[in-house]
Amino acid sequence: MVVIGGGIVGTSTALELSEKGLRVALCEKGGIGQEQSSRNWGWVRISRRDPREIPLMAEALRLWPGMNERTGRELGYKKAGIMFACRTDKQMAQYERWSEHLKPYQFDCRMVSGAEFDAVIPGCEDDVKGGLFTGADGRAEPQLAAPAIAEAARERGAAILTECAVRGVETSAGNISGVITERGPIACDAVVLAGGAWSRLFSGNLDIDFPQLKVMNTVVRTEPLEGGPEAAYWTRDFAFRKRRDGGYSLASGSVNVVDIVPDSFRLAFKYLPAMQHQWRDLRLRFGPRFAQEASYARKWRNDEPTPFEYTRVLDPKPHPKVVRTTLKAAAEAFPIFAKAKPRQSWAGYIDVTPDAVPVISGVDALPGFFMATGFSGHGFGIGPAAGKLMSEIITGRTPCVDPHHFRFSRFSDGTPLKPDDGF
Template sequence: MPGPYVVPVHGDADLPREVDVVVIGGGIIGCSTALELVESGLRVALCEKGGIGREQSSRNWGWVRISRRDPREVPLMAEALRIWSGLDARLGRDTGYRRAGIMFTCADDLQFAQHETWNRHLEGYQLDSRMLSGREFKEMFPDSNLQLKGALYTAADGRAEPQKAAPAIAEAARDKGAHVLTECAVRGIETSGGRISGVVTERGPIACSSVVLAGGAWSSLFAGNLGIDFPQLKVMNSVLRTKPLEGGPEQAIWHSDFAIRKRQDGGYTVASGHENIVNIVPKSFRYAKAFLPALRKEWRSLNFRLGLRFVDEARIADRWQMDEPSPFEYNRVLDPVPSKALSNKALAAACRAFPAFAKAEIAQRWAGYIDVTPDAVPVISAIDRVPGFFMASGFSGHGFGIGPAAGRLMADLVTNRTPLVDPTAFRFNRFTDGSKIELISGF
């Protein structure tokens, strides 16, 4: 079966004639935004070109972490941790969330110092996060073969099930009055008097006064058809899951060679701790200058590949009319072929570190496209040149855990109420106003 199994969400049969806000994209960001907006009393339509949570929102590691984030994301992620703690009760559904802790291992003095320095960003948040010595790590995991300087252990971090979370949030939004429309691509927006007046979907028009673009890896393409240049590229991450396995750690663990997370079914999600594949595509050249500072920091962890993906993306139209099928209707779900080499390498490293993994049986493999910005920080922002148009995209592999809080912040901006946190770091125009674009965190 290609891609992980995702809890199915059946879309509404009828298209609403008019709502207050249309949210484009049924990943965890779009679903969370729709939930927050409908709870604010607005009429909402959530439009997804394929199925709810079928792309990166169901293909990520399932980590709900504040540890080792870009410092600019820390205030928002602190709010996300609070939201996750009560989310299942609020939704009336199971997301698999559990506060089980996350461990970032330190192989040497340099890594230990880097993690220790980072941990100061959590001062004042009253979150359980501390440095462990190598001896303390060994006491926690006596069966481990890892020889470490120590680790950053954030007990406040947790995990959830990516294949359940976005569907649960979407269904709760529908319970509260939102329209949930699957296989309903938005082709474009309509304006009247210089501001948003509606959208055109493949199933017909919907009148509205605001639109939120939460299209994940597709956002740059959609924005480009509106004449909005959003610097965004894709990184492919490969994952495998095991069958239920006894004796493995409860905590999620990051090591440079592997990343593991216990699943609700007793199996584990396993991936490389740092290696990803970057397909060279036409936009790689278009945005090369914008991404050069990040590339200088992260090139060791990126495997560049020139292949058929270049041809596939070169064939995608970057301009289209709203009375003709859009690119989103020709490719409902991004489902790349995973790298067996990378995931096998990660599993072998996990086996060396934790003998229990020697008995692991691989149940499934998949890959997903992470949408990245030049500074690996998302855009959660109004788009000034089109009044009523907002964007929540570019989460750079950090979107799953922060998703519920990102949705609340986006709803704050749409409704013009006091924002959950200062949104300045997430503004869209940082790419054009002369701000220094800097990659701070590589995790």
């Protein structure tokens, strides 16, 4: 069994398969968790999820509290709750309707306002009516999680191969029989592509048309700050969560930068419903990324270098205006953030499917080839459960949740492809 990709989904899949007694090699073109798995907000949330993801995220919330003990390492997980603030009565009503999706799970999720809001989010001077507070939500440290899970998989027998790009697969009688890496071949009868933002390029070389685009999100972290809120907080202008070191990670609650690239035109029709749904949150730009992606080979032989070897890590520059406006908005709403000293900012590419729901599925056209990708910004929190579900699909065990919504075939079977905000 070969897992391609060393982010939190790939490492979680490798851990699950290793614990089930399979021989596993995880191949990562760069280092473990160096792309979006270490660049995200660090939220572990079920609140405001697409209803199709809720059962799998409920399983993730069951798994996260035991991950330190399971891996023997610190992942920084803490159940501290997340507040989605509402500025209008209409938003309050919308979020209350969304909360109905969680009633079967009996999680702590409720609408709060007034004194109860102040008790959960002290020091807030934002002009809000109240919010949706989900106490079952939490946070973890992105820089710790994927490496910890990878090392746990290694201890259970998995081979963790970094700086080892997979160039392609080999087949025998139409079935997977191995992969070719830049270091040589690995025999296997199954492959999991957990390649994040690179998954469309890799699968395209196998004549598998996977619709996927990227959006860029910018994050800033502060030095330790005493007296700030313990729960995470979201509005359209800014969002934050407390870090294990006492500082905060902050980002815009809505703004994502979208680089126009050749795939933007190839996939425009598939993404129209998503664009109509989320156009206010997207900042389109035309720049050097177009030429860079246009230069990538879209087809290659297994005996020649690939784009994955020329670009080991996607490391986009953070958007300075987003950093400034985020810090300013947070300080206006929470005076304590006026004292915050920025220590670092970064950006990462989020891989997005047309319906903003991941693929966790086999691919019928290539028996033995599986995909666990397209998590659309939700991969960090849902990662441990995604790895569990992927391992169950591969081994033929009863899945922890119904995988129907995550099937690859939805992109070609006439299923409407659009995000669902649950309202």
